[in-house]
Amino acid sequence: MHPVIEEILSKRGFTKEEKEDFLNPKYENLHDPLLMKDMEKAVSRIKKAFDSGETIAVYSDYDADGIPGGVMLRKALEQSGAKVFAFIPDRHVDGFGFHANSIAGLKEKGVGLIVTVDCGIANLEGVNSAEEAGIDVIIIDHHEAQGELPKAFAILNPMQPNCAYPFKGLCGAGVAFKLVQALQQKNVLKLADGQEKWLLDLVAIATIADMVPLTDENRIFAHFGLRVLQKSRRKGLQALINSLRLRNITEDDVAFSIAPRINAASRMGEARLAYDLLNTEDDKEAILLMKELEGVNNSRKGVVASIVKEAHSRIVDGGLAEKPVLVLGSTHWRPSLLGLVATNLVEKYGVPVFLWGEDGSGEIRGSCRGNGIISVHDLMQEAKDSFMQFGGHKQAGGFTVVKEQIHHLGDALVSAKEKLIHKDKGEKDLADAVVSLTDINSHFLKSLFSLRPFGLANERPLFHFPKIWTEETKMFGKTMEHLEIIFSQGEKKARAIKFFAGDLKKKTDAGTIDIFGNIEEDPFKGRDAWRVRIIDII
Numbered sequence: 040m041h042p043v044i045e046e047i048l049s050k051r052g053f054t055k056e057e058k059e060d061f062l063n064p065k066y067e068n069l070h071d072p073l074l075m076k077d078m079e080k081a082v083s084r085i086k087k088a089f090d091s092g093e094t095i096a097v098y099s100d101y102d103a104d105g106i107p108g109g110v111m112l113r114k115a116l117e118q119s120g121a122k123v124f125a126f127i128p129d130r131h132v133d134g135f136g137f138h139a140n141s142i143a144g145l146k147e148k149g150v151g152l153i154v155t156v157d158c159g160i161a162n163l164e165g166v167n168s169a170e171e172a173g174i175d176v177i178i179i180d181h182h183e184a185q186g187e188l189p190k191a192f193a194i195l196n197p198m199q200p201n202c203a204y205p206f207k208g209l210c211g212a213g214v215a216f217k218l219v220q221a222l223q224q225k226n227v228l229k230l231a232d233g234q235e236k237w238l239l240d241l242v243a244i245a246t247i248a249d250m251v252p253l254t255d256e257n258r259i260f261a262h263f264g265l266r267v268l269q270k271s272r273r274k275g276l277q278a279l280i281n282s283l284r285l286r287n288i289t290e291d292d293v294a295f296s297i298a299p300r301i302n303a304a305s306r307m308g309e310a311r312l313a314y315d316l317l318n319t320e321d322d323k324e325a326i327l328l329m330k331e332l333e334g335v336n337n338s339r340k341g342v343v344a345s346i347v348k349e350a351h352s353r354i355v356d357g358g359l360a361e362k363p364v365l366v367l368g369s370t371h372w373r374p375s376l377l378g379l380v381a382t383n384l385v386e387k388y389g390v391p392v393f394l395w396g397e398d399g400s401g402e403i404r405g406s407c408r409g410n411g412i413i414s415v416h417d418l419m420q421e422a423k424d425s426f427m428q429f430g431g432h433k434q435a436g437g438f439t440v441v442k443e444q445i446h447h448l449g450d451a452l453v454s455a456k457e458k459l460i461h462k463d464k465g466e467k468d469l470a471d472a473v474v475s476l477t478d479i480n481s482h483f484l485k486s487l488f489s490l491r492p493f494g495l496a497n498e499r500p501l502f503h504f505p506k507i508w509t510e511e512t513k514m515f516g517k518t519m520e521h522l523e524i525i526f527s528q529g530e531k532k533a534r535a536i537k538f539f540a541g542d543l544k545k546k547t548d549a550g551t552i553d554i555f556g557n558i559e560e561d562p563f564k565g566r567d568a569w570r571v572r573i574i575d576i577i
Contacts, residue, residue: 040062040486040489041478041482041483041485041486041487043472043474043478043483043486044483044486044487044489044490044500045486046472047471047472047500048061048490050471061258061490062489062490064258064259064262064263065259066236066259066263068259069220069256069259070204070205070206070256072217072218072220072221072224073221073224074203074204074205075195075197075202075204075214075217075221076194076195076196076199076201076202076203076204077193077194077195078193078195078217078218078221080192080193081177081192081193081195081218081221082218082221082222082225082227084152084175084177084192084193085116085121085152085154085177085218085222085227086222086225086227088121088151088152089119089120089121089227091151092122093122093151093152094122094123094124094148094149094150094151094152095116095121095122095123095124095150095151095152095153095154096123096124096125096126096145096148096150096152096153096154097109097112097113097116097123097124097125097126097154097156098126098127098128098137098141098153098154098155098156098158098159099112099125099126099127099155099156099157099158099211099314100127100128100136100156100157100158100211101127101128101129101130101304101305101310102157102248102249102301102302102305103244103245103248103249103298103301103302104157104210104211104212104245104248104249105127105156105157105158105211105212105245106127106301106304106305106310106313106314106317107212107241107242107244107245107248107301107317108156108157108179108210108211108212108213108215108216108241108242108245109125109127109156109157109215109314110125110241110314110317110318111212111215111216111219111238111241111242112154112156112179112215112218112219113125113318114238114318115219115222115228115230115235115238116228118228118229118230119222119227119228119229119230120229124148125314125318126141126145127310127311127314128141129308129310130305130306130308130310130375136158136159136161136162136165137153137155137158137159137162137165137166137169137176137178138162138165139164139165139168139169141165142165142168142169142172142174143172145169145174146172146173146174150174151173151174151175152174152175152176152177152192153169153174153175153176153177154176154177154179154218155176155177155178155179155180156179156211156212156215157179157180157181157210157211157212157215158180158211159176159178159179159180159189159191159194160178160180160182160183160184160188160189160194160196160198160199161182161184161185162189163187163188163189163190165189166178166189166190166191167189167190170190170191170192175191175192176189176191176192177191177192177193177194177195178191178193178194178195178196179195179196179211179214179215179218180194180195180196180198180211180214181196181197181198181209181210181211181213181214181251182196182198183198184196184198184199184200188200195214195217195218196214197209197214206255206256206257208251208252208254208255208256208257208496209251209256209257210245210246210249210251210257211245211249212241212242212244212245212246212249213242213245213246213251213256213257213260216235216238216239216242216260219235219238220235223235236263236267237267237272239260239263239264239267240264240267240268240271240273240276241264241317242260242264243260243261243263243264243265243267243268243293244264244268244293244297244298244301246260246261246264247261247290247293247294247298247492247494248293248294248297248298248301248302250432250434250435250494250495251495252494252495252496252497253290253492253493253494253495253496253497254496254497258492258497261290261492261494262492265288265289265290265293265492268280268288268293269287269288273317274319274320274321274322274324274325275315275316275317275318275319275325275328275329276297276316276317277325278316278322278325278326278328278329279297279300279316279329279332280297282329282333283296283297289491289492290491290492290493290494294494299336299379300313300332300333300336301313301317303332303335303336303339304332304335305375306339306373306375306376307335307338307339307342309332309335312328312331312332312335313332315328316328316329316332339376339379342373342376343376343379343380343383346372346376346377346380347380347383347384349369350367350380350384350394351384351387353367354367354384354388360388362390362449362453363390363453363456363457364390364391364392364393364418364449364452364453364455364456365384365388365390365391365392365393366392366393366394366395366448366449366452367392367393367394367395368394368395368396368403368405368445369396370396370397371396371397372394372395372396372397373396373398374395374396374397374398374404374405374406376396377394377395377396377405377406378406378408378435378437380394381393381394381406381407381408382408383539384408385408385409385410386538386539387520387539387541388541389410389541389543389575390410391407391408391409391410391413391415391418391452391456392407392408393405393406393407393415393438393448393449393452394406394407395438395440395445395448402439403439403440403441403442403445404437404438404439405437405438405439405440406435406436406437406438407419407431407435407436407437407438408434408435409433409434409435411434411501411574412469413456413459413460414432414433415431415432415433415434415435415436416429416430416431416432416433416436417433417459418452418455418456418459419431419436419438419455421455421456421458421459422448422451422452422454422455424451425440425444425447425448425451425452426438426439426440427439427440427441432495434495469501469555470501470502470503470555471500471501471502472500472502472503473502473503473505474502474503474504475504475505475528475529476504476507476527476528476529476531476532476533477528477529477531479533479558479569481567484558484567484569487500487558488560499557499558499559500557500558501555501556501557501574502555502556502557502558502571503553503554503555504526504528504553504554504555504556504571505553506528506551506552506553507526507527507528507551507552507553507554508526508527508528508550508551509524509525509526509547509549509550509551509552510525510526510527510532511524511525512524512525512544512547514540514544516538520538520539520540521536521537521538521539521540522536522537522540522543522544522547522573523535523536524536524547524554524573526552526554533569533570533571534561534564534570534571535554535556535570535571535572535573536570536571536572536573537572537573540573543573543575543576546576546577547576552576552577553576553577554571554573554575554576555573555574555575555576555577556571556572556573556574556575557571557572557574558570558571558572559571559572
């Protein structure tokens with residue numbers, strides 16, 4: 040390891056043994072699935088369904104965790120001869136979770152067992168209705184239970200009380216894969232030894248998309264899943280990857296190209312489309328579904344662009360651009376799209392952004408995105424009395440608010456930010472390391488990229504380039520909103536960019552500046568080329 044990267048790992052608290060496991064993930068280091076509470080019960084109930092020819096419904100959430108997880112579990116059961124079909128609730132009609140209104144239809148189809156993926160832990164009424172109708176329910180979820188648990192036949196969720204499973208950070212598809220492992224271990228599935236690894240492409244998509252911590256088992260899933268994704272046998276994924284012209288597939292390709300298209304389907308009321316794309320085994324159908332999904336994604340982009348434009352106008356007209364936290368909303372805005380809008384506004388204005396809209400049930404729901412400096416979760420925690428519910432982490436979150444409180448939310452969050460800044464007044468360098476251009480060579484880059492895949496709990500290192508000289512600055516892009524800097528230290532030069540740079544270009548006029556940013560491969564400059572993705576300039 041390059042000494043700078045070695046120091047970053049040490050700062051992040053890795054012991055020598057942990058460092059070895061982190062840098063060289065091993066499939067055999069996955070935990071025993073039977074350590075999870077209720078796993079033995081779930082395995083025995085599914086074996087009973089296999090033996091009796093009972094119909095199993097895989098009831099999955101409609102996002103980029105639930106859909107890949109649902110396809111993955113269905114494939115594993117089908118390949119072993121089970122009678123299985125899929126059910127996905129409609130985001131705008133049914134809302135999130137497992138609902139009682141779907142039970143009658145499942146009963147008519149002869150379903151005797153429902154296995155949820157990425158939902159169910161908070162749905163007492165739905166689960167209890169199924170059990171009353173004579174349908175057993177196995178809940179696969181990873182969300183924290185709020186109070187009483189549903190009376191399901193079995194609950195697989197490492198976050199539930201009294202579960203001794205050693206890793207609590209799995210996404211829904213990750214928990215579903217643990218069930219597949221247990222079924223394989225108990226010889227219920229008829230998969231060849233190691234065949235379940237071919238399911239890891241779907242698990243990796245879900246793990247990266249759901250922004251769970253990329254540590255422990257999730258790092259193993261993402262590491263090997265990206266390898267499987269590179270040579271995925273799934274017709275739909277092949278069509279999508281070819282359409283997007285992805286070559287060496289990274290976590291960024293999943294996060295910014297593949298997952299948004301899966302999520303776009305449900306955001307636009309077409310969740311089944313994404314499911315069918317991942318599930319199809321027909322080449323022609325795969326291409327047709329891919330093109331249809333691309334059309335839906337383009338429609339989603341159009342709606343998002345319209346909301347972004349409206350938000351920009353309101354910020355400018357209302358004199359809000361200097362606010363330390365931006366809070367905007369409209370009863371006409373679709374909550375499912377607001378995370379994408381918030382990301383755009385953070386890029387433009389450089390402050391935490393909270394956006395809200397009204398869903399089909401009349402509830403005020405929103406999304407927030409951070410600027411990489413202050414945690415949006417900490418902001419919501421500091422202003423917790425303003426929310427009905429909230430959750431998330433440093434960079435992203437979601438919330439619900441009572442209508443009477445919504446117009447006070449901006450003031451509450453600005454006040455929360457002031458309190459947090461006051462608590463953390465000590466001078467400190469937020470960067471992971473201070474570097475100069477002389478530090479960066481092929482050894483440095485190889486060491487840095489060995490930390491991949493990056494994500495929550497394994498963020499890209501933030502580097503501080505002090506006292507660099509700006510050789511050239513220019514704005515680029517169709518609307519000239521993006522900034523490029525050619526900078527130098529001594530004899531060496533490098534390239535830095537910032538998308539949606541706002542007024543950041545003014546800071547480059549000083550000649551000598553400090554740049555804070557991430558180092559990434561430069562896709563336009565050939566092999567071994569790199570650039571700085573600017574976070575801030577001082």
